[in-house]
Amino acid sequence: MKYTKLAAASVTALMVATPVLADLVFPSLSYRTGPYAAGGGPYADGFADYFTLVNERDGGIGGVMASVPECETAYNTEKGVECYEATKGLGALAYNPLSTGITYQLIPKVTADDIPLYTPGYGRTSAANGKVFSHVFNFPANYWHGASLAVNHLKDVSGGDLADKKIVLLYHNSAYGKEPIRTLEDLSEKHGFEFLTVPVDHPGQEQKAQWLQIRRERPDFVIMYGWGVMNQVAVQEAANIRFPMENMIGIWWSGGDHDVTPAGDAANGYKAVSFHGVGSDYPVFDDIQKYVVDAGKAAGNGDHIGKAIYNRGVYAAMLLAESARTAQEIHDTADITSSMMRDGMEALEITEERMAELGMPGFGPAFKVSCENHGGPGTGAIQQWDAAAGTWSLITDYGPSDMEIIQPLIEEDSAAYAAENKIEERCN
Amino acid sequence: MPEQLLFAMEVTLNGLMAGVLYALVALGFVLIFKASGIFNYAQGVMALFAALTLVGIQQGQVPFAHLINAIFGTEVHHFPWQVPSLIAIVLAAAVMVLFAYLVEKYILQHLIGQPDIILFMATIGLAYFMEGFGDIMWGSDIKKLDVGLPQGMNMAIDEATYNWLGYGFFIDNLDIVATIVAAVLVTCLVIFSQYTKQGRALRAVADDHSAALSVGISLRFIWVLVWSIAGFVALVAGIMWGAKSGVQFSLSLIALKALPVLMLGGFTSIPGAIIGGLIIGVGEQLFEFAIGPMIGGATQNWFAYVLALIFLIFRPQGLFGEKIIERV
Numbered sequence: 001m002k003y004t005k006l007a008a009a010s011v012t013a014l015m016v017a018t019p020v021l022a023d024l025v026f027p028s029l030s031y032r033t034g035p036y037a038a039g040g041g042p043y044a045d046g047f048a049d050y051f052t053l054v055n056e057r058d059g060g061i062g063g064v065m066a067s068v069p070e071c072e073t074a075y076n077t078e079k080g081v082e083c084y085e086a087t088k089g090l091g092a093l094a095y096n097p098l099s100t101g102i103t104y105q106l107i108p109k110v111t112a113d114d115i116p117l118y119t120p121g122y123g124r125t126s127a128a129n130g131k132v133f134s135h136v137f138n139f140p141a142n143y144w145h146g147a148s149l150a151v152n153h154l155k156d157v158s159g160g161d162l163a164d165k166k167i168v169l170l171y172h173n174s175a176y177g178k179e180p181i182r183t184l185e186d187l188s189e190k191h192g193f194e195f196l197t198v199p200v201d202h203p204g205q206e207q208k209a210q211w212l213q214i215r216r217e218r219p220d221f222v223i224m225y226g227w228g229v230m231n232q233v234a235v236q237e238a239a240n241i242r243f244p245m246e247n248m249i250g251i252w253w254s255g256g257d258h259d260v261t262p263a264g265d266a267a268n269g270y271k272a273v274s275f276h277g278v279g280s281d282y283p284v285f286d287d288i289q290k291y292v293v294d295a296g297k298a299a300g301n302g303d304h305i306g307k308a309i310y311n312r313g314v315y316a317a318m319l320l321a322e323s324a325r326t327a328q329e330i331h332d333t334a335d336i337t338s339s340m341m342r343d344g345m346e347a348l349e350i351t352e353e354r355m356a357e358l359g360m361p362g363f364g365p366a367f368k369v370s371c372e373n374h375g376g377p378g379t380g381a382i383q384q385w386d387a388a389a390g391t392w393s394l395i396t397d398y399g400p401s402d403m404e405i406i407q408p409l410i411e412e413d414s415a416a417y418a419a420e421n422k423i424e425e426r427c428n
Numbered sequence: 429m430p431e432q433l434l435f436a437m438e439v440t441l442n443g444l445m446a447g448v449l450y451a452l453v454a455l456g457f458v459l460i461f462k463a464s465g466i467f468n469y470a471q472g473v474m475a476l477f478a479a480l481t482l483v484g485i486q487q488g489q490v491p492f493a494h495l496i497n498a499i500f501g502t503e504v505h506h507f508p509w510q511v512p513s514l515i516a517i518v519l520a521a522a523v524m525v526l527f528a529y530l531v532e533k534y535i536l537q538h539l540i541g542q543p544d545i546i547l548f549m550a551t552i553g554l555a556y557f558m559e560g561f562g563d564i565m566w567g568s569d570i571k572k573l574d575v576g577l578p579q580g581m582n583m584a585i586d587e588a589t590y591n592w593l594g595y596g597f598f599i600d601n602l603d604i605v606a607t608i609v610a611a612v613l614v615t616c617l618v619i620f621s622q623y624t625k626q627g628r629a630l631r632a633v634a635d636d637h638s639a640a641l642s643v644g645i646s647l648r649f650i651w652v653l654v655w656s657i658a659g660f661v662a663l664v665a666g667i668m669w670g671a672k673s674g675v676q677f678s679l680s681l682i683a684l685k686a687l688p689v690l691m692l693g694g695f696t697s698i699p700g701a702i703i704g705g706l707i708i709g710v711g712e713q714l715f716e717f718a719i720g721p722m723i724g725g726a727t728q729n730w731f732a733y734v735l736a737l738i739f740l741i742f743r744p745q746g747l748f749g750e751k752i753i754e755r756v
Contacts, residue, residue, distance in 0.1 A: 033559070035678035037568040173726040199726035203678045205669065206685065208442050208600075209716040209728060215598055216435055229678040232570065236672055240580050240600050258570040262674025266580070296501065301494060303505075 022335065023067035024060070024324055026051060026317070027087040029097040034074035035203045036228040038258045039309050041300065043098055044070065046313025048299035049292050053284070054321055056291040061324045062334040075228075077101040084109065093324060093341040094118050096316055100176040103136075108421070111135045115338040116345050120316050121146070121252050121275055125179055126413035128375025130346065131425040133414065137345050139319070139376025140367055141275040141401070144409060146251045147180035147223070148401035149273045149380040151187045153249065154221050156396075163192035168219040170210065170226065170234060173199040177225045180251070184223070186405045204230025211237040224250040231259035239266030246271065249382070256309045257392070260385045268387035271395075272308075275380045276315045276364045278392040280306025283359035284314065308383070308392055315364055322358075323348045346371055365398050371427035375410070378403065434595045439717040440710055445603035447709020448610045452665040453686040454693065454701040455613070456658040461695045462634045463654040464536075466547045470555035472683025474524070474659055477562045479666030479675040481523045483571040486516035491565045513575040517663070524659030525652075532652045540647070559680060568677060573670040577605055606668045610702070613664060617657070617698060626653060634696070684729075688736035694749020703747060711735045 028047050031040030051066040060066055069090060071083035080102030084095060094116045097103055103123035110117045111134060119127070119138045127136035141149075155162050169184055171177035181197060188195035196217060198210050204226065211234075214222065222243065226234055231254045238248050246269040250259070255272025285305050293302035304310035327336045327344025336344070349368040355361055367377045378401040383392040418425065453475065460468040468474075484491060488507040496502060511519070535550055578601035590596035621627035632640040633650045641647055666675070669682050693704025712728040712735070720727045739747065 032568060033563065033677070035676075035681060037563075038570045038676050041568055197725070199724065201726040201729045203681050205673060205678060205682060206446065206728065208446050209439070209713050209720070210725075212435075212439060212442060212598060212713075212717075213721075229673050229676060232673045232676070236579070241598055242581060258674070262570060262572045264572065264574070301497065301505070 022091055023065050024093055024336070025087075025091045026066060026068050026094060026096070026320055027083070027090065027092050028068050028070045029073050029080055029083045029087075029095065029099070029102065030070050031073050031075045031098070033072060034076070036075040039228065039253070039256055040075060040098065042256070042258075042304040042307055042310040043313040043316075045298070045300035045304050046310035046315075047096065047317045048313075049288050050284075050314045050317035051321065052292045052297050052299070053288050056295065056297065057287055061321055062328040064334045066321070066324075073097070073099065073102065075099055077105055081105050081109075088113060088115060091338075093336065093338050094320055094345070096120070096320070098122070100124070100179070101174070104175065107133070107136055113338075114342070116342040118316065118320060118345070120319065121312070122176065125375075126410045126417065128373065129410050129414035130369075130371050130374040131414070131427045132418045132423055133374060134426060135342055137369065137374040139348075139369055139374060140365055141378050141380050142375055143176075143179040143225070143251065144183040144406045145275075145375075145378035145380060145401040146273045147183045148187060148378075148406060149382075149399065150223050150249050150251070151184070151191065152399060152402065153271070153273075153382045153396065154223075155191065158220075164194075165221065166194040166196065166217065166219040167221045167223060168196045168198055168214055168217060170198045170200060170214070170222055170224045172204065172226050172228075172230055173201045176227065176253075180223075180225055183405065183409060186409070187402065190402075190405060200226070200230050200234070202230075203228055204233055207233050207237050211241055214243065215241045220247060222248045224248065224254045226250065226254045226259075231256070232262045235260055235267050235270055236263045238270075239263055245269040246384070249273065252308075252312070252380075255383060255392070257307045257390075258309075260387070261390070265387045267385055270385045272383050272385075272392075273380050274308070274383045274392075274394065276311060277360070277362065278306075278308055278311065278383050278394060282361070282363055284318075284363075285359075287359055288314070311363075315360075318358060318360065319348070319350070320345075322350065322354070345369060346374070378406065429593055431595070434593055436714065436717065438595075438597045439713050441597060441599060442603070443710035443713030444706055445599065445607060445709070446713060447689075447706035448603070448607045448702075449665075449668055449705075450685045450689045450708055451702045451705025452606065452610055452613075452661065452668060453682050454689040454705055455617075455698065456661040456665065457683075457686055457690055458693075458695060458698055458701045459617075459654055459658045459661065462698075463630055464547075464633075464651060465544055466551060467544075467695070468658065469548065469551040469683075470558060471658065471662060471686070472680040473555040473558045473562075474527075474662035475666040475669065475682060476675070476677060476679040477527070477558050477666075478520055478524055478659060478663035479573060479670040479679060480562050480566040480571070482516055482520035482575075482663065482667065483573055483670075483675050484566045485519050485523075486511050486513060486575075487571070489566060494567060495564055517575065517667075520663055521660050524663055525656045528652050528655030528659050531655055532648055536651055537648065555680070559677065563677070570674040570676040573667065573675050575667060575671070577602055577667070577671050579671065602668070602671055609664060609668070613661065614698060614702060626650075630654060685732070688732040690746070691733075691736035692739045692746055694746025696750050697746070697748035700746055700748030708732050708735060 030044035048068045051068050055065050073080040096118045117136045125142040125144050127133040250272040260267035292298050323345040327340045331340045352366045365379045379398045381394045381398045382396045384395045456471045488510045490504050493505050582599045585599045586596035629645045689704040693700030712732045715731045716727050
């Protein structure tokens with residue numbers, strides 16, 4: 001007993017005497033309350049659980065523990081900005097606010113504060129142009145990639161020709177929902193399909209008028225950019241008017257498990273674009289179960305593992321962790337700052353070998369970030385819902401988006417932002 | 429018949445159905461306002477809480493499971509049973525009665541004689557408390573609500589209108605059920621208030637609190653009674669709306685749909701809530717159909733309020749509301 005006490009005292013003394021590195025801080029601007037909690041909760045769980053896994057299994061990133069302080073935004077832009085201001089003093093290395101509205105507000109702030117902003121699959125799409133947006137990263141795919149990937153798939157299932165087809169965009173009437181309109185208009189001109197837009201106001205609980213309009217228009221396909229209750233109601237209303245579910249395709253934010261389960265069997269065959277793997281058949285989830293959930297350290301109760309939105313949280317956390325690791329290598333220090341983290345994000349290279357080492361083989365694309373391109377490769381696959389099994393399956397390989405259409409739009413929008421904010425292009 | 433006219437008829441029918449759903453939410457507000465003069469800000473959250481409780485009971489979910497597991501290190505989530513829909517509805521209604529009792533005992537009783545604005549503020553507090561309480565009790569996941577209600581296009585109407593007019597009208601089976609349920613509910617409420625002792629007491633309190641108290645009517649009992657009925661109405665509204673979208677926290681926002689109905693129909697009239705709901709439902713759907721595409725669409729939310737404001741200008745107490753004249 002005495003020896004045990006002595007050993008404990010020695011360890012304590014050693015811990016006190018040894019200089020302790022500060023945690024690597026990745027604040028989570030989460031929303032576990034309010035009308036969008038059903039999506040916000042699983043994402044925040046996945047984000048936090050991956051960092052907990054890295055701490056528990058690997059002893060942190062480069063030997064430094066990661067911490068994920070949460071701040072509740074309720075998907076409210078003002079609260080999101082308050083959360084940013086409240087947490088940046090903790091030594092935040094990067095922000096992932098999971099809200100396009102909050103992202104727009106934070107872009108000038110993070111640039112001034114020299115903290116990178118990471119918005120995978122959301123946010124300001126033209127921030128993919130690193131020459132203008134030095135501190136914003138939205139790899140591996142953005143809204144415009146998503147629109148193009150959806151159209152590519154619809155073209156494939158239409159025998160390679162979309163001429164004479166009619167496509168409706170059903171969208172959340174917000175900055176987020178309006179993002180793909182210009183891209184789809186350009187794609188409509190290129191492929192010759194008729195394009196119609198049908199907006200749905202927040203929160204989207206009542207969509208009777210929209211679906212009567214869709215029924216009257218008789219489109220061949222419906223592309224959906226929804227979030228929250230809008231998704232569940234839209235899937236149910238589509239089933240009600242007997243719209244073929246396999247002809248309805250959502251962006252990844254309309255592709256959660258909770259978006260389809262309320263409609264039951266009627267949702268069978270619904271599709272969504274994805275930029276990462278689905279299901280839990282990856283070694284990383286076994287590790288999360290073992291080191292995080294079973295150890296009682298999970299952010300939630302562990303029942304979201306393998307669900308689409310949880311997986312996205314895990315994927316975002318993994319890419320940030322790898323960016324931090326890259327920053328440590330570049331600057332030859334484990335104790336990195338947010339400025340160093342930005343460098344790490346800009347130099348991030350994800351290879352298939354590294355994905356396999358991380359227990360995520362094939363979970364996402366291999367890609368390299370550069371000074372010019374903060375948006376990644378823009379590749380994606382199509383997932384389809386099997387209502388009987390209650391699972392998503394990827395039904396296509398990861399394919400490219402139409403950069404011939406998207407790149408000029410990125411250049412145009414980012415140039416307008418640069419002119420408005422008097423930003424000189426970098427990377428020259 | 430011109431195609432646009434057929435479409436307008438279909439939109440009108442669907443607007444009427446949507447109006448019934450709005451009226452269901454508005455009814456709860458009217459009942460409480462009529463009996464106590466309180467504008468119950470928590471009515472939408474009551475619908476959410478009632479629906480969460482119904483699904484929780486039905487699916488055998490352990491209430492406060494997350495909290496229990498966090499404190500005791502256990503892994504309990506569900507009881508080894510599921511409860512039939514009808515029994516679950518009865519139990520959920522019982523929970524709403526208990527809720528009404530607790531509201532009266534711990535909030536309203538202490539605020540007797542306070543200005544209306546204080547009571548209104550208390551219901552705001554109650555709404556946020558219930559939202560958090562519901563989250564802790566049942567979790568924030570979306571829950572599928574299945575009490576056996578039919579959903580999807582009514583094929584008989586589709587076929588009949590197609591054979592008659594050459595265009596099949598879309599009417600959702602769930603909307604038809606909601607209309608029948610609302611009609612039964614309103615009939616029961618009218619019978620209750622006209623032909624039962626408690627109903628007459630309720631009307632007496634609604635007319636004049638002091639006079640009702642002077643003849644021995646218990647204000648506390650009436651408040652429990654009316655909050656219980658409003659809780660039951662919230663449960664019905666929660667079931668109808670929850671069947672469409674699953675039970676989730678955005679369900680509390682359906683209260684926003686009831687406000688223009690109340691402005692239009694009046695805060696004190698049950699028929700006003702019904703007629704107001706129908707006018708708002710038809711008005712917003714027709715406006716979206718006829719004008720929406722010209723101005724970018726998604727007009728329903730704001731147009732409902734515009735319509736209500738227009739009515740307010742000409743009839744401030746609403747179509748069926750009581751005109752209050754205070755003599756000084």
